[in-house]
């Protein structure tokens with residue numbers, strides 16, 4: 001491996017540690033106290049073999065009950081103090097680890113809220129869930145179980161080696177011969193196992209992904225009787241996880257037998273050498289007994305360190321995965337000295353080009369130039385995939401343009417404070433989402449302080465009043481994710497919620513597709529009364545946009561035509577075909593004649 005990569009790895013390790021140290025936040029005090037407890041506890045435990053050897057040599061062999069009692073009492077005091085310190089450690093380390101976990105989850109959650117749509121496209125939501133739960137738990141567990149041996153191991157090792165050398169250099173040499181062998185074995189295991197942990201967490205992401213998709217789509221699965229298919233898919237990823245975990249942990253468990261073999265070999269060597277030295281009167285029984293205690297302590301500490309290495313290798317993988325989330329730069333943020341007032345609802349697209357990622361083959365939108373007057377109603381038609389949703393998402397800066405510019409109220413959207421811009425641009429997204437809770441709670445997402453009268457007025461405009469009583473009024477419970485209402489009712493509730501924001505620009509992305517024609521017309525009539533709000537209506541039905549001041553026809557990401565219903569009907573072949581297929585034939589676009597089929601099939 002070349003030097004620069006080594007340096008890079010070392011730097012990453014250094015910054016990983018700094019990252020964790022910062023992550024403790026206000027719990028850093030607990031982490032320091034936990035460390036102090038372990039240090040003192042370990043030092044006290046190390047005194048015990050020394051005291052023991054003097055009890056045997058001076059007290060028992062020298063027949064001095066005074067020495068036995070005083071040294072025995074000192075040993076007891078050391079053990080009692082170690083117990084107290086051990087308890088203190090458990091308390092402080094638990095607080096530090098749980099605090100660290102809570103801080104990491106909080107930071108990740110806050111960061112995800114700052115993410116732009118493009119960031120969310122990069123991280124799958126299932127992976128974000130694993131990174132906020134399993135990965136944080138792995139880090140916490142490493143802290144709870146690893147912190148003590150991590151501190152205790154080196155202290156035990158260094159002090160134990162020093163004290164055992166003080167007792168007998170010759171015996172210590174036997175023991176020291178084993179240490180390099182152990183170091184090599186440990187290095188081998190860690191190098192082999194550490195990369196497997198990253199694979200393991202990746203498979204865990206996939207399991208979460210499958211679970212999340214299957215649970216959210218459980219109704220579709222049942223409707224299509226695809227339980228066996230998803231069970232098979234789940235079983236594959238589940239088996240993959242089990243196999244990867246087995247491969248990873250079977251490498252890691254080698255650690256214990258290798259250490260035990262080395263430990264017992266050292267013990268036999270020391271007992272044999274020590275026995276010979278006692279017979280040659282070069283060593284006392286007490287010294288050998290004390291020495292053996294140190295050997296066991298040192299070997300235990302080495303085993304602890306090796307386990308900690310494995311634990312740390314796994315935790316490091318998780319730390320890096322958490323850092324990837326926290327280090328990701330939100331693709332869209334408010335500029336400095338941002339504008340906080342949107343003067344009016346005019347919208348201008350100036351030679352806009354857009355692609356979702358730099359690596360994409362071609363632009364989704366190309367050279368789009370449009371001027372939408374404040375207060376006007378604009379219809380957007382186009383085949384599936386022609387870029388309608390993409391176009392309107394640029395108005396609220398859900399994505400940033402790749403080239404050109406979008407202006408709202410005469411200012412480029414990138415000059416506004418994001419919250420102010422998004423407050424001024426209400427979008428009823430194609431994929432409607434309601435939340436668990438009552439109708440009132442859901443509507444108040446649009447305006448937290450709205451009075452009941454304001455909520456009811458929004459319900460009237462969106463034609464929610466037609467079914468509000470049937471679902472229990474404003475206090476009616478919508479169930480988890482709004483399961484208690486139909487598709488059309490959900491769309492109308494989402495329109496009411498957007499209206500409550502009192503935006504300057506209102507975008508309806510195919511928002512009345514599940515609403516019957518008569519109600520659709522009624523909602524349009526109500527919306528037309530909002531004179532100072534620019535209404536942009538993406539629709540599949542010509543009927544939904546024919547009264548608009550302007551209709552934009554998108555074709556493969558380009559503006560194909562702009563005009564009123566009459567102008568387009570007179571001159572534009574795509575519009576004529578759509579009109580014919582839906583209205584001219586008298587089908588009224590209810591099912592068969594919607595714009596997707598007509599435009600796709602042209």
Ligand SMILES: Nc1ncnc2c1ncn2[C@@H]1O[C@H](COP(=O)(O)OP(=O)(O)OP(=O)(O)O)[C@@H](O)[C@H]1O
Pocket residue numbers: 121356364382383384385386387388389390391430
């Ligand atoms: N998040 C995304 N990442 C990458 N490509 C995307 C993403 N969203 C949409 N696209 C692609 O961009 C193109 C335009 O999609 P868009 O959703 O804007 O079309 P649309 O006209 O609204 O279609 P529909 O009528 O079906 O809603 C499509 O080819 C689509 O595959």
